[in-house]
Amino acid sequence: MAHKLTIREMLLKHHTIFEKSAVESIGSLFQKEFSIREPWQVTTRLEGKFHHIFSLGSGDEKFQSLIVIGINNSHLHAIMESDNKEELLDAFGEVCNIYSGILSDYTEITDYFGYLRQSVPQYTNEEVFFPKVWAINGKVFCEDNWLYFGCALRPASSID
């Protein structure tokens, strides 16, 4: 009987899907060249302090996910010329939305996690800290500027 992979094993096995989906999602919105320079890491938390943080929760009966994008002002303006929080959330929130959708194009992901229904993107300019969860995260580069992408997944909590 085939061993069912753990979430950690899934993230390790399919890290390139998470990486290239991030590149495709942000590239499609901003129409710029983005790339991965170093493999993303599988960690037990999402953590980071950025000037701007965008998050998108998704879920179904079996799994929940949180997608996070973080970016500092020193790198932001190479990608988007705005300091307006609403405009930033508009654009980067949509990147989160698209990222979630692109991940769902891969049967390797949906066969395991299903189709997770997105909620509405949120903005914060404080620290993201989401502990005790398997996550894959890393940097996406635009020339020498970068932003942080993270995707955390866990079994859904019962609402009974």
Add this chain to the structure above:
Amino acid sequence: MSKSVIIIDDSKFLVKQIVDFFEKEMGFTVLATGNDGGDAVELFRKYKPDLITLDITMPNKDGQQAMNEILQEFPDANILMISAVRGNAMLECMARGAKGYIEKPLKFGNNEFIEEFKCTVNEIFE
């Protein structure tokens, strides 16, 4: 006389791109834009366009709810869903009366994508 369209998406960034597409590639007249399902229903009632595009995941009222309300009042409405949502959502929308579905990301820099988008829109009016 050019066809009319209303564009609904919670991303103003994307609304601009979709407006550009309909005006420049399709020659449509964009009557209005909106950012949630409430706008969609209100604007459809006001303008009764030839076509309305709806995102699915939006604050306040989502696109599927807006679609259902529009079709209840205007059963012949032409509705094109434009969304990053995958899975059964597309099939559900089509089963409930949407005339087309475009998956995000919207690759307006890609000629093949533009042609496919045009095709989907043209098929709605055939």
